[in-house]
Amino acid sequence: MQEDQPIVLKIENIHKRYGETEVLKGVSFTVKRGETKVIIGPSGSGKSTLLRCINQLTIPDQGRVWLEDEEVTHIKKDINLFRQKIGMVFQDFNLFDHLTALRNVEIGLIKVKGMNKKQARERAYNELLRVGLKDQANLYPAQLSGGQKQRVSIARALAMDPSVILFDEPTSALDPELIGEVLEVIKNLALSGMTMVVVTHEMGFARSVANEIIFIENGMILDQGSPYDLFINPKHERTKKFLYKITELYGKSKDE
Amino acid sequence: MDSLDFIKDIVLPPLFEGTLVTLKLLVFSIPLGLVLGILIGTGRVYGNRIISFLCTVYTIFFRGTPLLVQLFVIYYGLPSLGIYFSPFTAAVIGFVICSAAYHSEYIRGAFLSIKNGQMMAAQALGMSRMQAIVNIIFPQAIRRALPGCSNEIIYLVKYSSLAFMVTCVELTGAGKIVATRYFRYTEVFLVIGALYLIMVTIVSNLLKVMERRLKIPGLG
Amino acid sequence: MEESWLAIYEALPYLLKGSAVTIGLVAGALALGLILGIPMAINQVYGNKYIKIIISFYVWFFRGIPVLVLLFLFYFGLFVLLGLDLSAFKAGILVLGLRSAAYQSQIFRGSIQSLGEGQMLASLSLGMSKIQAIWNIILPQAIRISLPGWSNEYSIILKDSAVTYAIGLMEIMTRGKFIATRTFKPMPIYLICALIFLILTYGGVKLLSELEKKVRIPGFGNKGEGN
Ligand SMILES: Nc1ncnc2c1ncn2[C@@H]1O[C@H](COP(=O)(O)OP(=O)(O)OP(=O)(O)O)[C@@H](O)[C@H]1O
Numbered sequence A: 001m002q003e004d005q006p007i008v009l010k011i012e013n014i015h016k017r018y019g020e021t022e023v024l025k026g027v028s029f030t031v032k033r034g035e036t037k038v039i040i041g042p043s044g045s046g047k048s049t050l051l052r053c054i055n056q057l058t059i060p061d062q063g064r065v066w067l068e069d070e071e072v073t074h075i076k077k078d079i080n081l082f083r084q085k086i087g088m089v090f091q092d093f094n095l096f097d098h099l100t101a102l103r104n105v106e107i108g109l110i111k112v113k114g115m116n117k118k119q120a121r122e123r124a125y126n127e128l129l130r131v132g133l134k135d136q137a138n139l140y141p142a143q144l145s146g147g148q149k150q151r152v153s154i155a156r157a158l159a160m161d162p163s164v165i166l167f168d169e170p171t172s173a174l175d176p177e178l179i180g181e182v183l184e185v186i187k188n189l190a191l192s193g194m195t196m197v198v199v200t201h202e203m204g205f206a207r208s209v210a211n212e213i214i215f216i217e218n219g220m221i222l223d224q225g226s227p228y229d230l231f232i233n234p235k236h237e238r239t240k241k242f243l244y245k246i247t248e249l250y251g252k253s254k255d256e
Numbered sequence B: 001m002d003s004l005d006f007i008k009d010i011v012l013p014p015l016f017e018g019t020l021v022t023l024k025l026l027v028f029s030i031p032l033g034l035v036l037g038i039l040i041g042t043g044r045v046y047g048n049r050i051i052s053f054l055c056t057v058y059t060i061f062f063r064g065t066p067l068l069v070q071l072f073v074i075y076y077g078l079p080s081l082g083i084y085f086s087p088f089t090a091a092v093i094g095f096v097i098c099s100a101a102y103h104s105e106y107i108r109g110a111f112l113s114i115k116n117g118q119m120m121a122a123q124a125l126g127m128s129r130m131q132a133i134v135n136i137i138f139p140q141a142i143r144r145a146l147p148g149c150s151n152e153i154i155y156l157v158k159y160s161s162l163a164f165m166v167t168c169v170e171l172t173g174a175g176k177i178v179a180t181r182y183f184r185y186t187e188v189f190l191v192i193g194a195l196y197l198i199m200v201t202i203v204s205n206l207l208k209v210m211e212r213r214l215k216i217p218g219l220g
Numbered sequence C: 001m002e003e004s005w006l007a008i009y010e011a012l013p014y015l016l017k018g019s020a021v022t023i024g025l026v027a028g029a030l031a032l033g034l035i036l037g038i039p040m041a042i043n044q045v046y047g048n049k050y051i052k053i054i055i056s057f058y059v060w061f062f063r064g065i066p067v068l069v070l071l072f073l074f075y076f077g078l079f080v081l082l083g084l085d086l087s088a089f090k091a092g093i094l095v096l097g098l099r100s101a102a103y104q105s106q107i108f109r110g111s112i113q114s115l116g117e118g119q120m121l122a123s124l125s126l127g128m129s130k131i132q133a134i135w136n137i138i139l140p141q142a143i144r145i146s147l148p149g150w151s152n153e154y155s156i157i158l159k160d161s162a163v164t165y166a167i168g169l170m171e172i173m174t175r176g177k178f179i180a181t182r183t184f185k186p187m188p189i190y191l192i193c194a195l196i197f198l199i200l201t202y203g204g205v206k207l208l209s210e211l212e213k214k215v216r217i218p219g220f221g222n223k224g225e226g227n
């Protein structure tokens, strides 16, 4: 389906080291419009670092990133403009604790996009509707469940009209019974054609939603391909082992 | 190098004498203040209604008023009731009373932070309430109160300068006298400031060592 | 006894005028401390290495030296050296304010750091600049968290303001000493001074805790601490 779609995000040869350890050792991939790319890999393999290198929250030592033909890593470009178009959803939500759900979603619209308050409010409200939280609009983060918090943070990212959204283990901080509602939202986004890069350990979700799965270990892409390629026919023994272990650990989710 | 000679020959000798007085003030006030603070703090938590009430009023009063007022009452006020103190004694009394009020706040907080189970377990072993407080609760509480109390002690090092306001010539007072005589305020008070910084640094390092010594692995 | 009441009756209006001076002094010092303390805190967390070192030195200096020594140093020494001809009141505000900036910066710094870096990352990921993030996201939270510490700072400055007696600033204590010497009734006069301070301390703290309730956000800022 995405075969003839344009490339939205292109990552080329990203390197990053912290002191002695090289966390990313030259990672490259591209994401086409409407594609859902799932990144998996063991803890400490550099997944979060990779996502943060994409929107330059971490500055890579080497390598380049393009968003829709414009180079993000170009020194002369205003990074804040790119970040508006690259949504990010964090493992621990990072909602702004002093603002209600609605204000969390609209603040980027008002302060960054310069939208007027009335329009911003309307837009924010619609985004909350989209993630099923219209009744929680006026609650503060502390009054929301984990699943609700994560859905607000997704709405916050969506409101900015991003070209791509990066998810960093969006369900890892959630109680098991709350994971489903968040995955449901992300799945619907995929179906609606949103471009996404998702780091996750939810294999059922990966299998049913991913166009491509990338397996990262030790800061390098070890294996990549369609869910079928990886689950049924992995190139490396390591991939097989990892997938086996992770499926054991996290169980098979309802999506299977 | 006129400035350096002036400091070395004229300023430093009286300042060292003043420093000795300051240290003497502290040697008396710090331990006595801590002991009184522990008594007041314990009284607030474990005393009967009357004791607890009195200790609370004490804390409210002395934490709510400036040390300077307290010193004035002791040194200038009490003589009108026939009670006289030397400037040094008046200053020590003021420091002890005032710092005890602040210490008691930390001691009280520390007592309250110890879980109920500790008291129950001690009493289950057959200890009396008093025994439990002394042997089980207090040793834990004092460790928790220590960082707060350390801060108060460091404050006291600095506030000891107020002794000069009741004519006890300690470091600050000695400096004021030299500075006024030679009209060289900036140099003299910079030297004094340095001496206080040294004292504060030494005292806070000593307290840190003590905290480390008393530390129980995995606790606090 | 009766004479004591008479002395108090005579002294009270005079001391109340002193209270107004004290309040002005404390308000000025707190405001100056706030204006300097917040940018200092921000720079101590987000600033470059050199700014951090300079601020740390400032904080160390003003926190390590007694307020009485600072008053003498600045009022009789540095201000004169700089050719500033300041009234005791202005000098008092400056010294107490510069010193309070050191303390307040540490209160705010602690609050900012307690927020964790996630708030900044999330703001940046939305496309906010660092300054926008600090202004819209970090500060509104940090200030709320700082309120209990700030109320404590108020009570400290209020009590320290009495030390400006040493430079003859006409606040409560200077007037108290003056009138106590004149009436030969030190005890009742100083006790009244103490009472005025008591009222100002707890009244102010109460006022600030009301403010804290006003700006309170459900489930926010009351995680454990607070007294
Ligand atoms: N700011 C930092 N400073 C130093 N080391 C860091 C920093 N951030 C990450 N690292 C290190 O880089 C490595 C990769 O971290 P990263 O968070 O990207 O892994 P991850 O794949 O996301 O792991 P997880 O599944 O646990 O989230 C880790 O060894 C980590 O300790």
Ligand SMILES: [Mg+2]
Residues within 6 Å of the ligand: A047, A048, A049, A168, A169
């Ligand atoms: Mg990670």
